[in-house]
Amino acid sequence: MIVFDQVAKRYPGGYTALAGVSFEIRHGELVVLSGHSGAGKSTLLKLIPVIERPTAGSVSINGQDVSRMPARAIPYLRRNLGLVLQESRLLFDRNVFDNVMLPLVITGHPPRDGARRVAAALERVGLAGRERELPAGLSGGEQQRVAIARAIVNRPSILIADEPTAHLDPDYAHEIAELFRSFNSAGVTVVISTHDATLFAASRPRRLVLHKGLLVEGGEA
Numbered sequence: 001m002i003v004f005d006q007v008a009k010r011y012p013g014g015y016t017a018l019a020g021v022s023f024e025i026r027h028g029e030l031v032v033l034s035g036h037s038g039a040g041k042s043t044l045l046k047l048i049p050v051i052e053r054p055t056a057g058s059v060s061i062n063g064q065d066v067s068r069m070p071a072r073a074i075p076y077l078r079r080n081l082g083l084v085l086q087e088s089r090l091l092f093d094r095n096v097f098d099n100v101m102l103p104l105v106i107t108g109h110p111p112r113d114g115a116r117r118v119a120a121a122l123e124r125v126g127l128a129g130r131e132r133e134l135p136a137g138l139s140g141g142e143q144q145r146v147a148i149a150r151a152i153v154n155r156p157s158i159l160i161a162d163e164p165t166a167h168l169d170p171d172y173a174h175e176i177a178e179l180f181r182s183f184n185s186a187g188v189t190v191v192i193s194t195h196d197a198t199l200f201a202a203s204r205p206r207r208l209v210l211h212k213g214l215l216v217e218g219g220e221a
């Protein structure tokens with residue numbers, strides 16, 4: 001369970017990106033976060049893996065207040081989170097295998113089992129056998145699939161994606177949306193931001209809507 005309790009985020013310089021945001025996400029939910037550009041979607045998502053910390057209120061995951069978590073504990077938290085963020089670019093000088101293996105290398109995972117996990121993750125996103133290719137030779141949709149494989153290689157129970165369908169043509173965007181739906185059907189909690197909430201409408205997601213840093217739909221007092 002993810003709980004935001006009266007969360008505010010003010011960036012240095014004084015810009016208030018989030019104000020008094022409260023909601024709960026239960027295990028296994030599919031949550032679609034929408035709102036206009038600058039509404040605070042990326043900021044909200046970054047508070048979950050503690051890439052940013054709130055300036056007021058708290059964010060807790062499974063009863064643990066992560067907003068005040070010491071920096072040394074954050075890598076352990078992130079092992080259980082799959083992240084597909086705007087900043088999580090692929091390494092273009094490394095092949096697909098190395099890109100997907102990266103989180104396992106960072107956490108010191110045994111290489112043989114890691115290789116099996118990479119193969120399973122690539123299979124899951126429809127890129128089986130593409131390990132030796134370089135990202136530059138892949139389409140935008142395939143590159144996004146590599147980023148998703150990298151996010152799930154640790155078998156996280158929570159998957160967070162910030163506009164994973166942005167810059168993709170409609171067919172690719174639907175395929176990527178379908179992929180997230182299938183992870184959710186397999187029991188993973190999925191929190192995804194998008195400009196196009198209709199992509200996920202068929203799976204009747206829980207909707208959170210931000211407007212200028214305020215949660216205008218889907219919140220709980």
Ligand SMILES: Nc1ncnc2c1ncn2[C@@H]1O[C@H](COP(=O)(O)OP(=O)(O)OP(=O)(O)O)[C@@H](O)[C@H]1O
Nearest residue numbers: 011012015017035036037038039040041042043044
């Ligand atoms: N590191 C930062 N320092 C200062 N201001 C920031 C920072 N990151 C975001 N902001 C500001 O906070 C506000 C919310 O930004 P955020 O990226 O969370 O919105 P968003 O809804 O994800 O927008 P978009 O859809 O364009 O990605 C914006 O006005 C942005 O300029």
